[in-house]
Amino acid sequence: MSTAAVRPATVADAAEIARIQRDTWRTAYADLLGEDTIGALDLGELTARWAEAAEHPETDLHVAVEGSFTVGFCVAGPAPAAEIAAADGSLPPDAETTGLIATLLVEPRWGRRGHGGRLLAAAAASLRERGAGRGVTWVAQSDSASLSFFRGAGWNPDNTVRTLDTGERTVRELRLTGSLELRLTG
Template identity: 60%
Template sequence: MLADVEEIARIQRDTWRTAYRDLLPAEVLAGLDPVDAVRELVEQGTATVHVATEGEWTVGFCVVGPAPDSEVAEADGTLPADADTTGLVATLLVEPRWGRRGHGGRLLAAAAETLRNGGATRGVSWVPEADRASLGFYRSVGWETDGVVRTLDAGGRPLREARVTGPVDLKLINS
Protein backbone atom coordinates (compact mmCIF):
# COMPACT_ATOMS: atom_id res chain seq x y z
CA MET A 1 0.00 0.00 0.00
CA LEU A 2 2.94 2.35 0.57
CA ALA A 3 3.51 2.23 -3.18
CA ASP A 4 0.08 3.83 -3.63
CA VAL A 5 0.68 6.78 -1.28
CA GLU A 6 1.80 9.23 -3.98
CA GLU A 7 -1.15 8.34 -6.23
CA ILE A 8 -3.67 8.51 -3.39
CA ALA A 9 -2.35 11.93 -2.38
CA ARG A 10 -2.48 13.11 -6.00
CA ILE A 11 -6.08 11.92 -6.34
CA GLN A 12 -7.08 13.72 -3.14
CA ARG A 13 -5.33 16.93 -4.18
CA ASP A 14 -6.66 16.94 -7.75
CA THR A 15 -10.19 15.90 -6.79
CA TRP A 16 -10.48 18.51 -4.06
CA ARG A 17 -9.15 21.20 -6.39
CA THR A 18 -11.85 20.30 -8.90
CA ALA A 19 -14.83 19.28 -6.77
CA TYR A 20 -14.36 21.77 -3.92
CA ARG A 21 -13.09 24.83 -5.77
CA ASP A 22 -16.34 26.66 -4.92
CA LEU A 23 -16.35 25.46 -1.30
CA LEU A 24 -12.78 26.04 -0.16
CA PRO A 25 -10.59 29.13 -0.48
CA ALA A 26 -8.12 29.06 -3.37
CA GLU A 27 -5.15 29.37 -0.99
CA VAL A 28 -6.29 26.28 0.93
CA LEU A 29 -6.57 24.28 -2.30
CA ALA A 30 -3.26 25.61 -3.62
CA GLY A 31 -1.49 24.60 -0.42
CA LEU A 32 -3.00 21.12 -0.29
CA ASP A 33 -0.21 18.55 -0.19
CA PRO A 34 -1.56 15.43 1.53
CA VAL A 35 1.40 13.10 0.88
CA ASP A 36 2.68 13.08 4.47
CA ALA A 37 -0.83 12.70 5.93
CA VAL A 38 -1.62 9.80 3.59
CA ARG A 39 1.72 8.12 4.33
CA GLU A 40 1.11 8.43 8.10
CA LEU A 41 -2.39 7.02 7.74
CA VAL A 42 -1.14 4.01 5.76
CA GLU A 43 1.76 3.37 8.13
CA GLN A 44 -0.42 3.62 11.28
CA GLY A 45 -2.51 0.67 10.19
CA THR A 46 -5.60 1.76 12.14
CA ALA A 47 -7.61 2.23 8.97
CA THR A 48 -7.98 0.25 5.78
CA VAL A 49 -7.30 1.97 2.48
CA HIS A 50 -8.99 0.60 -0.63
CA VAL A 51 -8.01 1.78 -4.10
CA ALA A 52 -10.01 1.70 -7.32
CA THR A 53 -8.21 1.04 -10.56
CA GLU A 54 -9.13 1.16 -14.19
CA GLY A 55 -6.62 -0.62 -16.33
CA GLU A 56 -3.23 0.51 -15.09
CA TRP A 57 -4.57 3.71 -13.50
CA THR A 58 -5.41 4.31 -9.85
CA VAL A 59 -8.62 6.36 -10.09
CA GLY A 60 -10.01 6.56 -6.56
CA PHE A 61 -9.61 5.51 -2.97
CA CYS A 62 -11.52 5.00 0.25
CA VAL A 63 -10.31 5.12 3.86
CA VAL A 64 -12.38 3.15 6.37
CA GLY A 65 -12.05 2.04 9.96
CA PRO A 66 -13.47 2.19 13.45
CA ALA A 67 -15.42 5.36 14.20
CA PRO A 68 -14.13 7.44 17.11
CA ASP A 69 -16.81 8.57 19.56
CA SER A 70 -16.50 12.13 18.25
CA GLU A 71 -17.63 10.96 14.79
CA VAL A 72 -20.76 9.12 15.98
CA ALA A 73 -21.91 11.32 18.85
CA GLU A 74 -25.28 13.01 18.60
CA ALA A 75 -25.42 16.81 18.33
CA ASP A 76 -25.72 17.04 22.13
CA GLY A 77 -22.61 14.88 22.62
CA THR A 78 -24.37 11.70 23.74
CA LEU A 79 -23.39 8.43 22.15
CA PRO A 80 -25.97 6.31 20.36
CA ALA A 81 -26.57 2.76 21.59
CA ASP A 82 -24.70 1.37 18.57
CA ALA A 83 -21.59 3.56 18.90
CA ASP A 84 -19.38 0.50 19.42
CA THR A 85 -20.59 -1.09 16.18
CA THR A 86 -20.40 2.00 13.98
CA GLY A 87 -17.60 2.39 11.45
CA LEU A 88 -16.29 5.45 9.67
CA VAL A 89 -15.80 6.04 5.98
CA ALA A 90 -13.25 8.80 6.50
CA THR A 91 -12.71 9.53 2.82
CA LEU A 92 -14.14 8.26 -0.43
CA LEU A 93 -12.90 10.02 -3.56
CA VAL A 94 -12.93 9.19 -7.25
CA GLU A 95 -11.23 11.54 -9.67
CA PRO A 96 -13.96 13.42 -11.55
CA ARG A 97 -12.62 12.32 -14.94
CA TRP A 98 -13.18 8.68 -13.88
CA GLY A 99 -16.62 9.30 -12.40
CA ARG A 100 -19.86 7.60 -13.38
CA ARG A 101 -18.12 4.27 -13.98
CA GLY A 102 -19.07 2.52 -10.74
CA HIS A 103 -15.78 3.10 -8.91
CA GLY A 104 -17.44 4.92 -6.01
CA GLY A 105 -19.98 2.14 -5.53
CA ARG A 106 -17.30 -0.54 -5.60
CA LEU A 107 -15.20 1.40 -3.11
CA LEU A 108 -18.14 1.84 -0.74
CA ALA A 109 -19.05 -1.86 -1.09
CA ALA A 110 -15.45 -2.78 -0.19
CA ALA A 111 -15.56 -0.34 2.75
CA ALA A 112 -18.84 -1.86 3.95
CA GLU A 113 -17.35 -5.35 3.78
CA THR A 114 -14.34 -4.19 5.82
CA LEU A 115 -16.65 -2.64 8.41
CA ARG A 116 -18.85 -5.77 8.59
CA ASN A 117 -15.78 -7.96 9.01
CA GLY A 118 -14.75 -5.71 11.89
CA GLY A 119 -18.12 -6.11 13.62
CA ALA A 120 -19.80 -2.90 12.46
CA THR A 121 -23.51 -2.80 11.70
CA ARG A 122 -23.65 0.80 10.56
CA GLY A 123 -21.38 3.31 8.89
CA VAL A 124 -21.05 7.09 8.96
CA SER A 125 -19.29 9.62 6.79
CA TRP A 126 -19.13 13.41 6.56
CA VAL A 127 -19.95 15.32 3.37
CA PRO A 128 -19.94 19.06 2.71
CA GLU A 129 -23.59 20.17 2.72
CA ALA A 130 -23.09 21.89 -0.62
CA ASP A 131 -21.67 18.73 -2.26
CA ARG A 132 -24.89 17.57 -3.89
CA ALA A 133 -23.14 14.91 -5.99
CA SER A 134 -21.71 13.11 -2.95
CA LEU A 135 -24.93 13.44 -0.96
CA GLY A 136 -26.83 11.98 -3.93
CA PHE A 137 -24.33 9.13 -4.21
CA TYR A 138 -24.77 8.14 -0.56
CA ARG A 139 -28.54 8.48 -0.84
CA SER A 140 -28.52 6.13 -3.84
CA VAL A 141 -27.09 3.33 -1.66
CA GLY A 142 -29.49 3.90 1.21
CA TRP A 143 -27.41 6.21 3.38
CA GLU A 144 -29.13 9.39 4.56
CA THR A 145 -28.22 12.52 6.46
CA ASP A 146 -29.11 12.12 10.12
CA GLY A 147 -29.47 15.79 11.07
CA VAL A 148 -26.04 16.16 12.66
CA VAL A 149 -23.84 18.86 11.13
CA ARG A 150 -20.47 20.28 11.97
CA THR A 151 -18.68 23.40 10.85
CA LEU A 152 -14.99 23.27 10.03
CA ASP A 153 -12.62 26.19 9.60
CA ALA A 154 -11.47 26.01 5.99
CA GLY A 155 -8.84 28.69 5.81
CA GLY A 156 -11.02 31.26 7.55
CA ARG A 157 -14.17 30.22 5.70
CA PRO A 158 -16.73 28.04 7.48
CA LEU A 159 -17.39 24.69 5.78
CA ARG A 160 -20.56 22.93 6.95
CA GLU A 161 -20.59 19.16 6.72
CA ALA A 162 -23.57 16.87 7.11
CA ARG A 163 -23.19 13.39 8.55
CA VAL A 164 -24.56 10.57 6.45
CA THR A 165 -25.22 7.14 7.86
CA GLY A 166 -26.45 3.80 6.68
CA PRO A 167 -26.22 0.05 6.86
CA VAL A 168 -23.06 -1.86 6.03
CA ASP A 169 -24.90 -4.74 4.41
CA LEU A 170 -24.22 -3.22 1.00
CA LYS A 171 -23.57 -5.74 -1.71
CA LEU A 172 -21.85 -5.14 -5.02
CA ILE A 173 -24.20 -6.04 -7.84
CA ASN A 174 -22.57 -6.81 -11.16
CA SER A 175 -24.74 -5.90 -14.08
Template identity: 60%
Template structure:
Protein backbone atom coordinates in the same frame (compact mmCIF):
# COMPACT_ATOMS: atom_id res chain seq x y z
CA UNK B 1 -14.96 0.33 -19.77
CA UNK B 2 -11.52 -1.19 -19.27
CA UNK B 3 -10.91 -3.67 -16.47
CA UNK B 4 -11.92 -2.08 -13.14
CA UNK B 5 -11.01 -3.34 -9.69
CA UNK B 6 -10.70 -2.32 -6.03
CA UNK B 7 -7.78 -3.52 -3.94
CA UNK B 8 -6.14 -2.88 -0.59
CA UNK B 9 -3.72 0.03 -0.67
CA UNK B 10 -0.05 -0.47 0.07
CA UNK B 11 2.52 2.11 1.25
CA UNK B 12 3.72 2.39 -2.36
CA UNK B 13 0.25 3.77 -3.28
CA UNK B 14 0.65 6.84 -1.05
CA UNK B 15 1.92 9.07 -3.86
CA UNK B 16 -0.96 8.11 -6.17
CA UNK B 17 -3.51 8.56 -3.38
CA UNK B 18 -2.13 12.02 -2.58
CA UNK B 19 -2.17 12.96 -6.27
CA UNK B 20 -5.78 11.76 -6.63
CA UNK B 21 -6.85 13.60 -3.48
CA UNK B 22 -5.32 16.90 -4.51
CA UNK B 23 -6.56 16.65 -8.11
CA UNK B 24 -10.07 15.94 -6.86
CA UNK B 25 -10.06 18.70 -4.27
CA UNK B 26 -8.73 21.21 -6.80
CA UNK B 27 -11.43 20.27 -9.30
CA UNK B 28 -14.51 19.09 -7.41
CA UNK B 29 -14.13 21.25 -4.30
CA UNK B 30 -12.89 24.49 -5.88
CA UNK B 31 -16.25 26.14 -5.21
CA UNK B 32 -16.54 24.76 -1.66
CA UNK B 33 -13.10 25.67 -0.35
CA UNK B 34 -11.50 29.10 -0.32
CA UNK B 35 -8.83 29.55 -3.02
CA UNK B 36 -6.17 29.92 -0.29
CA UNK B 37 -6.95 26.44 1.07
CA UNK B 38 -6.77 24.88 -2.40
CA UNK B 39 -3.53 26.76 -3.17
CA UNK B 40 -1.89 25.52 0.05
CA UNK B 41 -2.51 21.83 -0.68
CA UNK B 42 0.86 20.09 -0.50
CA UNK B 43 1.29 16.78 -2.30
CA UNK B 44 4.36 15.85 -0.22
CA UNK B 45 2.56 16.33 3.08
CA UNK B 46 -0.50 14.48 1.79
CA UNK B 47 1.69 11.60 0.62
CA UNK B 48 3.30 11.32 4.07
CA UNK B 49 -0.13 11.27 5.76
CA UNK B 50 -1.42 8.58 3.39
CA UNK B 51 1.70 6.44 3.83
CA UNK B 52 1.11 6.57 7.60
CA UNK B 53 -2.61 5.81 7.19
CA UNK B 54 -1.97 2.78 4.98
CA UNK B 55 0.37 1.38 7.65
CA UNK B 56 -2.10 2.18 10.45
CA UNK B 57 -5.45 0.87 11.67
CA UNK B 58 -7.42 2.51 8.87
CA UNK B 59 -8.67 0.51 5.88
CA UNK B 60 -7.46 2.22 2.70
CA UNK B 61 -8.56 0.95 -0.70
CA UNK B 62 -7.57 1.93 -4.24
CA UNK B 63 -9.83 1.77 -7.31
CA UNK B 64 -8.11 1.04 -10.59
CA UNK B 65 -9.16 1.09 -14.20
CA UNK B 66 -6.89 -0.64 -16.64
CA UNK B 67 -4.28 -0.91 -13.88
CA UNK B 68 -4.25 2.86 -13.28
CA UNK B 69 -5.29 4.25 -9.85
CA UNK B 70 -8.41 6.39 -10.32
CA UNK B 71 -9.86 6.70 -6.81
CA UNK B 72 -9.55 5.65 -3.20
CA UNK B 73 -11.51 5.21 0.02
CA UNK B 74 -10.57 5.13 3.68
CA UNK B 75 -12.44 4.22 6.83
CA UNK B 76 -12.21 2.63 10.24
CA UNK B 77 -13.75 2.64 13.69
CA UNK B 78 -15.51 5.95 14.38
CA UNK B 79 -13.98 8.02 17.16
CA UNK B 80 -16.47 8.76 19.96
CA UNK B 81 -16.71 12.46 19.05
CA UNK B 82 -17.56 11.58 15.44
CA UNK B 83 -20.37 9.14 16.29
CA UNK B 84 -21.90 11.12 19.16
CA UNK B 85 -25.53 12.17 18.90
CA UNK B 86 -26.31 15.83 18.22
CA UNK B 87 -26.56 16.42 21.99
CA UNK B 88 -23.09 14.92 22.52
CA UNK B 89 -24.27 11.65 24.03
CA UNK B 90 -23.00 8.31 22.82
CA UNK B 91 -25.45 6.37 20.63
CA UNK B 92 -26.39 2.86 21.78
CA UNK B 93 -24.25 1.33 19.00
CA UNK B 94 -21.24 3.60 19.55
CA UNK B 95 -18.82 0.67 19.73
CA UNK B 96 -19.81 -0.64 16.32
CA UNK B 97 -19.97 2.54 14.24
CA UNK B 98 -17.48 2.96 11.39
CA UNK B 99 -16.36 6.29 9.96
CA UNK B 100 -16.05 6.46 6.19
CA UNK B 101 -13.45 9.19 6.08
CA UNK B 102 -13.34 9.54 2.33
CA UNK B 103 -14.47 8.08 -0.96
CA UNK B 104 -12.89 10.02 -3.81
CA UNK B 105 -12.69 9.35 -7.52
CA UNK B 106 -10.75 11.72 -9.72
CA UNK B 107 -13.48 13.65 -11.61
CA UNK B 108 -12.28 12.60 -15.07
CA UNK B 109 -12.93 8.97 -14.00
CA UNK B 110 -16.32 9.70 -12.47
CA UNK B 111 -19.65 8.08 -13.32
CA UNK B 112 -17.99 4.75 -14.12
CA UNK B 113 -18.92 2.88 -10.90
CA UNK B 114 -15.60 3.33 -9.11
CA UNK B 115 -17.12 5.16 -6.12
CA UNK B 116 -19.77 2.49 -5.67
CA UNK B 117 -17.21 -0.31 -5.85
CA UNK B 118 -15.04 1.49 -3.31
CA UNK B 119 -17.90 2.06 -0.86
CA UNK B 120 -19.22 -1.51 -1.14
CA UNK B 121 -15.77 -3.03 -0.60
CA UNK B 122 -15.02 -0.65 2.28
CA UNK B 123 -18.39 -1.42 3.91
CA UNK B 124 -17.71 -5.15 3.59
CA UNK B 125 -14.32 -4.78 5.26
CA UNK B 126 -15.65 -2.57 8.04
CA UNK B 127 -18.46 -5.07 8.63
CA UNK B 128 -15.95 -7.94 8.88
CA UNK B 129 -14.10 -5.83 11.45
CA UNK B 130 -17.27 -5.65 13.60
CA UNK B 131 -18.96 -2.45 12.48
CA UNK B 132 -22.74 -2.53 12.05
CA UNK B 133 -23.35 1.00 10.78
CA UNK B 134 -21.39 3.61 8.89
CA UNK B 135 -21.21 7.39 9.11
CA UNK B 136 -19.65 9.96 6.79
CA UNK B 137 -19.37 13.74 6.98
CA UNK B 138 -20.35 15.46 3.72
CA UNK B 139 -20.25 19.15 2.85
CA UNK B 140 -23.87 20.25 2.62
CA UNK B 141 -23.19 22.08 -0.65
CA UNK B 142 -21.51 19.03 -2.25
CA UNK B 143 -24.45 17.76 -4.28
CA UNK B 144 -22.48 15.00 -6.01
CA UNK B 145 -21.40 13.39 -2.75
CA UNK B 146 -24.75 13.83 -1.01
CA UNK B 147 -26.43 12.16 -4.00
CA UNK B 148 -23.84 9.38 -3.94
CA UNK B 149 -24.50 8.52 -0.29
CA UNK B 150 -28.27 8.82 -0.72
CA UNK B 151 -28.01 6.39 -3.63
CA UNK B 152 -26.25 3.94 -1.31
CA UNK B 153 -29.19 4.10 1.10
CA UNK B 154 -27.56 6.50 3.55
CA UNK B 155 -29.24 9.66 4.83
CA UNK B 156 -28.45 12.67 7.01
CA UNK B 157 -29.04 11.71 10.64
CA UNK B 158 -29.69 15.22 11.95
CA UNK B 159 -26.16 15.93 13.19
CA UNK B 160 -24.33 18.84 11.60
CA UNK B 161 -21.03 20.58 12.16
CA UNK B 162 -19.44 23.71 10.79
CA UNK B 163 -15.74 23.72 10.01
CA UNK B 164 -13.56 26.79 9.59
CA UNK B 165 -12.13 26.64 6.07
CA UNK B 166 -9.68 29.54 6.24
CA UNK B 167 -12.32 31.88 7.58
CA UNK B 168 -15.16 30.53 5.45
CA UNK B 169 -17.70 28.36 7.26
CA UNK B 170 -18.09 24.89 5.73
CA UNK B 171 -21.26 23.19 6.96
CA UNK B 172 -21.23 19.40 6.94
CA UNK B 173 -24.05 16.91 7.37
CA UNK B 174 -23.44 13.54 8.96
CA UNK B 175 -24.80 10.74 6.80
CA UNK B 176 -25.51 7.37 8.38
CA UNK B 177 -26.32 4.07 6.78
CA UNK B 178 -26.06 0.32 6.58
CA UNK B 179 -22.91 -1.59 5.72
CA UNK B 180 -24.73 -4.43 3.94
CA UNK B 181 -24.51 -2.69 0.58
CA UNK B 182 -24.84 -4.29 -2.81
CA UNK B 183 -23.36 -2.88 -5.97
CA UNK B 184 -25.86 -1.95 -8.67
CA UNK B 185 -24.23 -0.37 -11.70
CA UNK B 186 -27.35 -0.53 -13.85
Protein backbone atom coordinates in the same frame (compact mmCIF):
# COMPACT_ATOMS: atom_id res chain seq x y z
CA MET C 1 -12.05 -2.41 -22.41
CA SER C 2 -10.04 -1.73 -19.24
CA THR C 3 -10.53 -3.79 -16.12
CA ALA C 4 -11.86 -1.89 -13.11
CA ALA C 5 -11.20 -3.12 -9.59
CA VAL C 6 -10.66 -2.12 -5.99
CA ARG C 7 -7.78 -3.36 -3.88
CA PRO C 8 -6.22 -2.58 -0.51
CA ALA C 9 -3.77 0.31 -0.74
CA THR C 10 -0.12 0.01 0.18
CA VAL C 11 2.49 2.59 1.09
CA ALA C 12 3.52 2.53 -2.59
CA ASP C 13 0.08 4.01 -3.45
CA ALA C 14 0.48 7.02 -1.16
CA ALA C 15 1.80 9.42 -3.82
CA GLU C 16 -1.05 8.60 -6.22
CA ILE C 17 -3.63 8.94 -3.44
CA ALA C 18 -2.17 12.35 -2.55
CA ARG C 19 -2.26 13.42 -6.20
CA ILE C 20 -5.89 12.28 -6.53
CA GLN C 21 -6.84 14.20 -3.39
CA ARG C 22 -5.14 17.40 -4.55
CA ASP C 23 -6.41 17.20 -8.13
CA THR C 24 -9.96 16.29 -7.11
CA TRP C 25 -10.11 19.04 -4.53
CA ARG C 26 -8.85 21.52 -7.18
CA THR C 27 -11.40 20.35 -9.74
CA ALA C 28 -14.45 19.67 -7.61
CA TYR C 29 -14.04 21.57 -4.34
CA ALA C 30 -12.15 24.82 -5.03
CA ASP C 31 -15.31 26.93 -4.76
CA LEU C 32 -16.34 25.14 -1.58
CA LEU C 33 -12.99 25.16 0.24
CA GLY C 34 -11.37 28.26 -1.26
CA GLU C 35 -8.38 28.72 -3.55
CA ASP C 36 -5.94 29.42 -0.71
CA THR C 37 -6.91 26.20 1.06
CA ILE C 38 -6.43 24.20 -2.13
CA GLY C 39 -3.17 26.01 -2.94
CA ALA C 40 -1.81 25.16 0.50
CA LEU C 41 -2.01 21.42 -0.17
CA ASP C 42 1.53 20.07 -0.17
CA LEU C 43 1.97 16.81 -2.09
CA GLY C 44 4.89 15.73 0.10
CA GLU C 45 2.90 16.20 3.30
CA LEU C 46 -0.17 14.52 1.81
CA THR C 47 1.92 11.58 0.60
CA ALA C 48 3.42 11.13 4.08
CA ARG C 49 -0.04 11.19 5.69
CA TRP C 50 -1.43 8.64 3.24
CA ALA C 51 1.61 6.40 3.72
CA GLU C 52 0.92 6.44 7.47
CA ALA C 53 -2.75 5.67 6.85
CA ALA C 54 -1.84 2.70 4.64
CA GLU C 55 0.10 1.17 7.54
CA HIS C 56 -2.25 2.11 10.38
CA PRO C 57 -3.84 -1.04 11.86
CA GLU C 58 -7.24 0.59 12.45
CA THR C 59 -7.46 2.04 8.94
CA ASP C 60 -8.79 0.37 5.82
CA LEU C 61 -7.46 2.23 2.79
CA HIS C 62 -8.58 1.06 -0.65
CA VAL C 63 -7.77 2.28 -4.15
CA ALA C 64 -9.87 2.00 -7.28
CA VAL C 65 -8.01 1.16 -10.45
CA GLU C 66 -8.99 1.10 -14.08
CA GLY C 67 -6.44 -0.63 -16.22
CA SER C 68 -3.09 0.71 -15.08
CA PHE C 69 -4.54 3.94 -13.61
CA THR C 70 -5.34 4.61 -9.97
CA VAL C 71 -8.59 6.59 -10.15
CA GLY C 72 -9.90 6.92 -6.61
CA PHE C 73 -9.57 5.92 -2.99
CA CYS C 74 -11.54 5.40 0.19
CA VAL C 75 -10.41 5.37 3.81
CA ALA C 76 -12.51 3.82 6.57
CA GLY C 77 -12.20 2.48 10.07
CA PRO C 78 -13.87 2.39 13.46
CA ALA C 79 -15.73 5.64 14.10
CA PRO C 80 -14.14 7.84 16.78
CA ALA C 81 -16.58 9.03 19.44
CA ALA C 82 -16.38 12.62 18.18
CA GLU C 83 -17.66 11.54 14.75
CA ILE C 84 -20.79 9.77 16.05
CA ALA C 85 -21.71 11.71 19.19
CA ALA C 86 -24.95 13.66 19.39
CA ALA C 87 -24.82 17.44 19.82
CA ASP C 88 -24.91 16.97 23.61
CA GLY C 89 -21.91 14.60 23.45
CA SER C 90 -23.86 11.43 24.16
CA LEU C 91 -22.96 8.33 22.19
CA PRO C 92 -25.44 6.10 20.37
CA PRO C 93 -26.04 2.59 21.73
CA ASP C 94 -24.17 1.10 18.75
CA ALA C 95 -21.08 3.32 19.15
CA GLU C 96 -18.74 0.33 19.42
CA THR C 97 -20.03 -1.13 16.15
CA THR C 98 -20.16 2.00 14.01
CA GLY C 99 -17.65 2.57 11.22
CA LEU C 100 -16.56 5.80 9.59
CA ILE C 101 -16.08 6.42 5.89
CA ALA C 102 -13.61 9.26 6.39
CA THR C 103 -12.91 9.99 2.72
CA LEU C 104 -14.15 8.64 -0.59
CA LEU C 105 -12.85 10.38 -3.70
CA VAL C 106 -12.88 9.47 -7.38
CA GLU C 107 -11.19 11.80 -9.83
CA PRO C 108 -13.98 13.57 -11.73
CA ARG C 109 -12.59 12.47 -15.11
CA TRP C 110 -13.10 8.83 -13.99
CA GLY C 111 -16.59 9.42 -12.60
CA ARG C 112 -19.77 7.61 -13.54
CA ARG C 113 -17.96 4.29 -14.07
CA GLY C 114 -18.90 2.60 -10.80
CA HIS C 115 -15.62 3.28 -9.00
CA GLY C 116 -17.31 5.05 -6.08
CA GLY C 117 -19.73 2.19 -5.56
CA ARG C 118 -16.95 -0.39 -5.66
CA LEU C 119 -14.89 1.65 -3.18
CA LEU C 120 -17.84 2.03 -0.80
CA ALA C 121 -18.64 -1.69 -1.08
CA ALA C 122 -15.03 -2.63 -0.27
CA ALA C 123 -14.94 -0.24 2.69
CA ALA C 124 -18.28 -1.58 3.96
CA ALA C 125 -17.01 -5.16 3.71
CA SER C 126 -13.86 -4.24 5.66
CA LEU C 127 -15.91 -2.52 8.33
CA ARG C 128 -18.26 -5.51 8.61
CA GLU C 129 -15.20 -7.74 9.09
CA ARG C 130 -14.25 -5.48 12.02
CA GLY C 131 -17.70 -6.05 13.54
CA ALA C 132 -19.39 -2.84 12.40
CA GLY C 133 -23.04 -2.91 11.43
CA ARG C 134 -23.59 0.74 10.62
CA GLY C 135 -21.53 3.45 8.98
CA VAL C 136 -21.35 7.22 9.05
CA THR C 137 -19.77 9.82 6.83
CA TRP C 138 -19.77 13.61 6.56
CA VAL C 139 -20.68 15.38 3.31
CA ALA C 140 -20.74 19.08 2.52
CA GLN C 141 -24.35 20.22 2.40
CA SER C 142 -23.71 21.86 -0.99
CA ASP C 143 -22.13 18.70 -2.51
CA SER C 144 -25.21 17.38 -4.28
CA ALA C 145 -23.25 14.70 -6.19
CA SER C 146 -21.86 13.09 -3.03
CA LEU C 147 -25.17 13.39 -1.20
CA SER C 148 -26.92 11.68 -4.11
CA PHE C 149 -24.27 8.96 -4.24
CA PHE C 150 -24.63 8.07 -0.53
CA ARG C 151 -28.43 8.26 -0.71
CA GLY C 152 -28.22 5.78 -3.59
CA ALA C 153 -26.45 3.42 -1.18
CA GLY C 154 -29.26 3.81 1.35
CA TRP C 155 -27.47 6.33 3.59
CA ASN C 156 -29.35 9.40 4.76
CA PRO C 157 -28.77 12.48 6.91
CA ASP C 158 -29.36 11.87 10.63
CA ASN C 159 -30.07 15.56 11.39
CA THR C 160 -26.56 16.19 12.73
CA VAL C 161 -24.55 19.03 11.20
CA ARG C 162 -21.16 20.57 11.79
CA THR C 163 -19.37 23.59 10.42
CA LEU C 164 -15.73 23.39 9.40
CA ASP C 165 -13.55 26.45 9.04
CA THR C 166 -11.01 26.22 6.21
CA GLY C 167 -9.45 29.53 7.23
CA GLU C 168 -10.94 31.04 4.10
CA ARG C 169 -14.52 29.77 4.21
CA THR C 170 -16.83 27.79 6.42
CA VAL C 171 -18.27 24.52 5.18
CA ARG C 172 -21.49 23.12 6.58
CA GLU C 173 -21.48 19.32 6.60
CA LEU C 174 -24.28 16.82 7.11
CA ARG C 175 -23.69 13.50 8.83
CA LEU C 176 -25.10 10.60 6.85
CA THR C 177 -25.60 7.12 8.19
CA GLY C 178 -26.65 3.77 6.88
CA SER C 179 -26.28 0.05 6.94
CA LEU C 180 -23.06 -1.58 5.81
CA GLU C 181 -25.22 -4.10 3.97
CA LEU C 182 -25.36 -1.78 0.99
CA ARG C 183 -27.98 -1.38 -1.68
CA LEU C 184 -26.12 0.45 -4.43
CA THR C 185 -28.26 1.94 -7.17
CA GLY C 186 -27.35 3.72 -10.38
